[in-house]
Amino acid sequence: MDxxxxxxxxxxxxxxxRMEMDTPKQYCKVLNRPLILYTIHSFHRLSWIKMIVVVVDVSYLEFMQNLLTKYKFTKVKxxxxxxxxxxxxYNGVKALETVCKPDDVVIIHDAVRMFTDEQTITQxxxxxKEHKASGVYRPLISTVIAPDSDGFLEESLDRNRYRASEMPQGFHYSVISxxxxxxxxxxFDYxxxxxxxxxxxxxxxxxxxEGSSNLWKVTHKKDIFAAEGVLKESDISVCLNCEDIHLRESLMKQLQHKKFKIHGLQEGQNKENNVEPSVFIHxxxxNEHLTQHMVACSDEFISHCDNSACYLLDRVLLLVVREIPCESNHLTIIRLMQNLKKIHQDKETLVYCVVYQxxxxxxxxxxxxxSVVWNRDPVLSGQVLFVS
Structure with missing residues (x-):
């Protein structure tokens, strides 16, 4: 079935x-991006998704439009x-009246469920499409109980029989309309x-x-930190260019321990499972050509970012330099990194330099x-970090 x-x-x-914050949770920053962008991206990347309707409070209309323009989400209304x-x-469903035929599928999803995978969306x-309505569920973790009007236990549901309803859900347009x-x-109200x-x-x-375990909903402040960890583990892939075999193997071992995907530039390895590298380590x-090499790495990195698919996380260029012998060279590298930082700020990429002896x-x-790759701290972008 197509x-x-x-x-x-x-x-x-x-x-x-429940988030107890002034900013609605769907607009809270997760790794320097509003949370809702990750949810939109989950659907926007699929070629067979025709349109995404985002329903927002009137006070966030302009903010949301600016986000869509900035990140080139062209299929969103x-x-x-x-x-x-x-x-x-219902407002969102009505917005599709002239777009959908009666038997076209409409998927309804929560804006704060960031990690919906392609397999679940397709299922x-x-x-x-086949049954006119569908929903995803997960096993109950805790037993569901009902208190009576006096606060005493009245009923306890059998966990083996009941399930937790999750999102997304799908419908024929005619059914949900x-x-x-x-x-x-x-x-409507309750x-x-x-x-x-x-x-x-x-x-x-x-x-x-039955859905996967990544369908959870960002509800409390602690969930923001959990979401950042999930993104780092699932979305960070490293392209490593290092001619020193011992150092390369040691770096790869530690990065893989962090569950990062590794791409070896010098070995001719390209995209793994169609995953774009998000971190480039050179x-x-x-030597006398160091600054030229650093600039060349930066230019190549920016060119790659400009020509690759949309990627929501900040991409990282990390330049590792061995042995800068004198203080004047230190100052030259520091000034160069400050200049590179200005260039990368415009591209929303991060650049770091680590020096060891x-x-x-x-x-x-x-x-x-x-640590630099994992934390991706924008405050440190443009800095030269010395191993001591």
Whole structure:
């Protein structure tokens, strides 16, 4: 079964009360990017997704439009939300009225579920195409109980029978549109489950698909830190250019320990599983051509970024230099790095330089390199870091 003309509705009008922050959680920064960009990217990268409707609060319309323009998301339409989740989703569904045929699939997803993989999206779309409605679930982790009006246990549900409903969910356009047209004010104001509306008002029972463990929702402050860790482990791939065999092997071992994907430039290895390298490490010898080599590495790196696919995380250029013998050379490298920083700021890339003396500092060098790659601190971009 081929997929085409699949559309997506992302409700993103919530205020994030549980996050206890002034900024709604969908706009909180995760590795220097608003969270919602990662969710949009999950769908936008798929060729068979025709349009993504993002439903936002009116106060974020301009902000959202600027983000879409900046990151070249061309398949996204923005509409204003309403006071409740279901009313906002309905606004998004109505925005597709002239885009979707009755049996086209519409996927509904939460803007703060960042890590939806292509396999899950495809399974949901295929199941919705065949069965008119589909949803993803996960096993219950905790037992669900119900208290009575006095605060005492009234009921406990069997975990083996019940499941946790997750997102995304898929529907024929005619099914979800008709369901919302018939929905009562009570369900609009207090309902939370789209699959139930399809069953209750359109008479369609959803096909359920077991989902992966990455479908969790960013809800609390701690989830932001968890999301950063997941992104670093899953999305960081390193292109390593180092002629010193011992140093290269030691670096590769430590980077792989951090679960980074490794690309060996000098061995002619290219993209692994179609993953673009996001970190480029060049180990350079200190000679009379050092500054020219550093500039050449920077130019090559920027050219690669300009010609490669959209990548949300800050890309990193790390120049490792062995043995800068005199202080005047130190100052030359420091000034050069400050100039490179200005160039890379415009490109939203990060550039660092790490200097070490000899083989006795290899262990400390490896620790520093892996720390720089893992932390990707924009404050340190343009700095020369000396291994001591």
């Amino acid at each position: 997929l085409e003309n699949v559309c997506v509705v992302l409700p993103a009008g919530g205020c994030g009360v 923005i509409v204003t939300g309403s006071p409740t989740r279901h009313r906002s989703i 949901i779309a295929m199941a919705a 008709a369901a919302y047209q018939k929905t009562t004010d009570y369900d 309902g939370t489950e789209c699959l139930l509306l399809a069953s209750k008002y359109s008479g369609v029972k959803a096909r359920l698909v 180990v350079l010898d200190c 000899d083989e006795t500092q290899i262990e400390q060098l490896i620790e520093m390199v892996t």
